[in-house]
Amino acid sequence: MGAPAIEIGPGIYRIPTLGDFINSFALVDSDGQVTLVDCGLKRAPARIVRGLESIGRHPRDVTRILLTHAHNDHAGGAARFAARSGAESVMAHTADADYLRSGSMPPRDATTGIGRLIGRLPAGGFSPVHAVTELQDGQLLEVAGGLRVLHTPGHTPGHVSLLHPDSGVLITGDAIFNMRARMTWPFAAFCTSFEQTRSTARILADQEYSTAAFTHGPEIRGTGRTAIRDFLRRKNR
Numbered sequence: 588m589g590a591p592a593i594e595i596g597p598g599i600y601r602i603p604t605l606g607d608f609i610n611s612f613a614l615v616d617s618d619g620q621v622t623l624v625d626c627g628l629k630r631a632p633a634r635i636v637r638g639l640e641s642i643g644r645h646p647r648d649v650t651r652i653l654l655t656h657a658h659n660d661h662a663g664g665a666a667r668f669a670a671r672s673g674a675e676s677v678m679a680h681t682a683d684a685d686y687l688r689s690g691s692m693p694p695r696d697a698t699t700g701i702g703r704l705i706g707r708l709p710a711g712g713f714s715p716v717h718a719v720t721e722l723q724d725g726q727l728l729e730v731a732g733g734l735r736v737l738h739t740p741g742h743t744p745g746h747v748s749l750l751h752p753d754s755g756v757l758i759t760g761d762a763i764f765n766m767r768a769r770m771t772w773p774f775a776a777f778c779t780s781f782e783q784t785r786s787t788a789r790i791l792a793d794q795e796y797s798t799a800a801f802t803h804g805p806e807i808r809g810t811g812r813t814a815i816r817d818f819l820r821r822k823n824r
């Protein structure tokens with residue numbers, strides 16, 4: 588088994604919750620407060636607690652929880668973890684807020700055959716997150732020296748990526764995957780609009796960062812921006 592937390596920049600850690608396949612992130616402020624990004628599947632909180640322990644932090648030190656989007660592999664552990672944490676609410680983009688409050692998944696892309704098929708199955712949900720603080724595109728959160736919200740809709744209507752300028756880390760969310768050390772788009776059938784995913788990912792090419800971190804897959808250090816720009820150039824022409 589790998590390390591319970593991996594430092595990917597000063598004060599910023601990746602916490603694998605299902606190997607490298609599903610990651611959460613912890614940003615530690617100078618006063619010890621922790622901002623947690625994503626809560627994994629329903630059973631992920633135990634892994635998150637272990638990850639926090641390994642960096643000398645307790646769930647109560649987590650005063651902010653931010654979700655990149657309302658899918659059960661990111662929001663599944665949110666209600667359970669929030670109850671143990673020091674956070675009063677969970678932050679997410681406005682367009683995904685009602686899905687989180689009802690514990691339901693946004694619609695699937697009906698332009699793909701598999702998406703239509705999945706859309707007819709009983710919707711897999713997660714425990715509702717009752718207190719949601721809504722975020723907007725471009726908002727700068729006072730977290731670990733500043734964390735920028737980048738609205739990258741498509742995977743879900745309120746999907747966000749996150750930029751932490753101090754450490755030069757970009758968290759793509761599910762805008763781009765890096766499973767098995769190879770960048771790919773998220774599965775089209777699991778996006779609300781695959782076309783929109785592809786088009787909004789372009790804004791990630793214009794940001795300034797050196798490390799690209801992924802909710803699915805290991806990070807790319809140093810050359811993250813170049814790698815993402817290459818991927819977008821290849822896939823979007």
Ligand SMILES: [Zn+2]
Binds near residue numbers: 658
């Ligand atoms: Zn995901």
